Amino acid sequence: MARPALDGVVETCLYVEDVEASRDFYARVFGFEPLGGNDRIQPLVVKPGQVLILFRRGGTLESIPVSGSFIPPHDAEGEQHFAFGIPAETFEDWKSYLEGLNIEIESVVDWPQGGHSLYFRDPDRLLVELITPGVWKNY
Numbered sequence: 001m002a003r004p005a006l007d008g009v010v011e012t013c014l015y016v017e018d019v020e021a022s023r024d025f026y027a028r029v030f031g032f033e034p035l036g037g038n039d040r041i042q043p044l045v046v047k048p049g050q051v052l053i054l055f056r057r058g059g060t061l062e063s064i065p066v067s068g069s070f071i072p073p074h075d076a077e078g079e080q081h082f083a084f085g086i087p088a089e090t091f092e093d094w095k096s097y098l099e100g101l102n103i104e105i106e107s108v109v110d111w112p113q114g115g116h117s118l119y120f121r122d123p124d125r126l127l128v129e130l131i132t133p134g135v136w137k138n139y
Helices: 019-030 088-100
Strands: 011-016 041-047 050-056 064-066 069-071 081-085 105-110 116-121 127-131
Touching: 011 019, 019 041, 019 050, 088 105, 088 116
Parallel strands: 011 050, 081 127
Antiparallel strands: 041 050, 064 069, 105 116, 116 127
16 A cells, blocks of 8 residues: 655644743744634644644643544653754854843754754743754755
């Protein structure tokens, strides 16, 4: 049987203590636009076709009824990690921008195979990485 087509990653979910504070952080730092939401869930537009969803930690431990079906339970805890891609030529601009917002840069990595990463924490201590092309074979 042939593998059906895949369009890529549409949603990435983070589990946070305070949905409103995290929404404000991601809107302020990255300009992500909120899509509705409430105190349990806040979807944010990253770019067309990509959504970052902030879930209140512990807020989706039971199935959520929707359209005659349900969303299965899910949750996470701990210091999760994810990365947003940035153009290589904006690396220093991002570094200066974050410093201007008084966001502590935890680490800067110049990868042996090329590419660079900036690491910092969000309000829940989730590890945010800004990564340039050249780190992965496919990016």
